[in-house]
Amino acid sequence: MFGAEYVVDGPLTKAEADIEEALYALSKPFAQRMETCIQRYKARRKFDAFRINIFNSYLRLGGVQTGQKQYSGGIDPKKMDDLDAEQIGLLAATDFITFNDNGGDDAQEYDVDFAFVVRGFLSYKVPYGLGIRKVPELEMACQVVRNFLNYVIYHNVCPEYIDNIKEAIELCNLAEKELVLCIHVSNLLPGSWNMACSTIYGGSYAGIFDPEATWDDTDRSLMAGLDPKMAKELILVGLNRRGTPEQIARGLDRKLTEFKHFLSLEVLEVVMPGPSPPLPENADMALPDNKYFRNTQALGYLKVTPWVAEEPFKEDQLNVEDRLRGLEIIIWLEKICLQYCFPGMHVEAKVHQFDDGLIFIDSVTGVLCSFFMRLEYPKEDKDKDGDFSD
Structure with a gap:
């Protein structure tokens, strides 16, 4: 397990640790592990409207869509007894990754880059795409993303990307300082x-x-x-x-x-x-x-x-x-x-x-900010973002 700087939950019991070891086994596709992680993370958090809108916007930018999984057909109550807890959780999930990393001819080419997504989200989408300009809300946006990334590390969801996730967390720390400074400068210039x-x-x-x-x-x-x-x-x-x-x-x-x-x-x-x-x-x-x-x-x-x-x-x-x-x-x-x-x-x-x-x-x-990166994302994704107005 990882150091105290990544702790976002209390200590796991032996039973809980065994369950998570099975849920996040490296033999499972990355997309499946992340979908499970997001589902469990959301279930353990109480989000207000602002935080959930920020979190969902961040997930969408990273390729995570919200809604019923295509072709899943929902859960048939008659078959519930034949499913284990993990299978039920996967069917009930409402957040899913829109690329296939199972291999094969239909696999889509997709680079997993947590730092890239955080950079684009915090430097561009938060202040300009979502129009968030108030200091407390900018700080909260950085904190929401950082808390989730710490959760991913602490629960050992995808150790193969550990260095990239740590880089993303450092960007959250930098953004929390620089976005606030940029707002002050913007209000005072020219x-x-x-x-x-x-x-x-x-x-x-x-x-x-x-x-x-x-x-x-x-x-x-x-x-x-x-x-x-x-x-x-x-x-x-x-x-x-x-x-x-x-x-x-x-x-x-x-x-x-x-x-x-x-x-x-x-x-x-x-x-x-x-x-x-x-x-x-x-x-x-x-x-x-x-x-x-x-x-x-x-x-x-x-x-x-x-x-x-x-x-x-x-x-x-x-x-x-x-x-x-x-x-x-x-x-x-x-x-x-x-x-x-x-x-x-x-x-x-x-x-x-x-x-x-x-x-x-x-x-x-x-x-x-110093790590600014202008993004281009589909209009339909922008329209799905929540209301961040007063």
């Missing part, structure tokens, strides 16, 4: 300084300022834009905090180049702000005491590079322009956002460049 540049230099925030906005509400303020006067002051604050002498001297007198790209970016390095330099003696900046100016005075940066999401079953995916491959880009960002960033994180954004080489994020469409 950041005060980048938003100010977008406002003044014809980006996506230009011309949308709503003077009736409540500025203490982050979501509201992002939608309502920045006061152009405040945006200009924010740009100057950022330049004085992080710019070169030449950039500071130019101030607002700058132009955009034709470098305007929607890019997927991978974070290479997170550099937190150091002590703020003093303002120039001739600077006329009576800075308002609001969150935008407080944040922009603590300005560090991200070092990023263009990145292409891995998509399964496709080759030659790298479609970034040749001149952008390997390019390292510096994005100025406030400490309030940088504290949640990490190397390997991915940001899907539109970036603009000034004629002096300074680059800012104009808009953000996604913040992705």
Whole structure:
């Protein structure tokens, strides 16, 4: 049996251990053992609606369908006496694997890869396919999958895949940390300084300022834009905090180049702000005491590079322009956002460049974890997923 880190149930009695040894004997096909495992796991758990929807969605992505087994015909009460407990359990099962690993001419080719399924499920399907964006629910999704995988190990269901299952569990642990960080970053981007540049230099925030906005509400303020006067002051604050002498001297007198790209970016390095330099003696900046100016005075940066999401079953995916491959880009960002960033994180954004080489994020469409993998799955499978709305 395995170590305490995989224990999800109490100790087995000798009789229970003997039963499981027979149920999960390596002489039985993998699909049969997993179907039995899922049936017994569900029977021993009390699921609320959210957890069972998460679990069933995870199983479907791994090739497990829910419903009466095709051609089984249900259970005939007249024949019950002729069946043992395992046979009755197999007939009564409602979760079954949709591939045949019994060999023969009709056997379907199918790779068993627990880590692959977990990677696609937690990095893509949970936050994007199912639209789960709340921190407690993201954490719970990771915990549901991890608990099941620990059960599979503890009950020795498929020891031939033990290393792969342990890899999948490590992905659950990583996802529980990174998905939460990605949500925080997503709620804070593009950041005060980048938003100010977008406002003044014809980006996506230009011309949308709503003077009736409540500025203490982050979501509201992002939608309502920045006061152009405040945006200009924010740009100057950022330049004085992080710019070169030449950039500071130019101030607002700058132009955009034709470098305007929607890019997927991978974070290479997170550099937190150091002590703020003093303002120039001739600077006329009576800075308002609001969150935008407080944040922009603590300005560090991200070092990023263009990145292409891995998509399964496709080759030659790298479609970034040749001149952008390997390019390292510096994005100025406030400490309030940088504290949640990490190397390997991915940001899907539109970036603009000034004629002096300074680059800012104009808009953000996604913040992705380090092991992100975009999936394609049939619409009918997506339609079967439970309701995860409020």
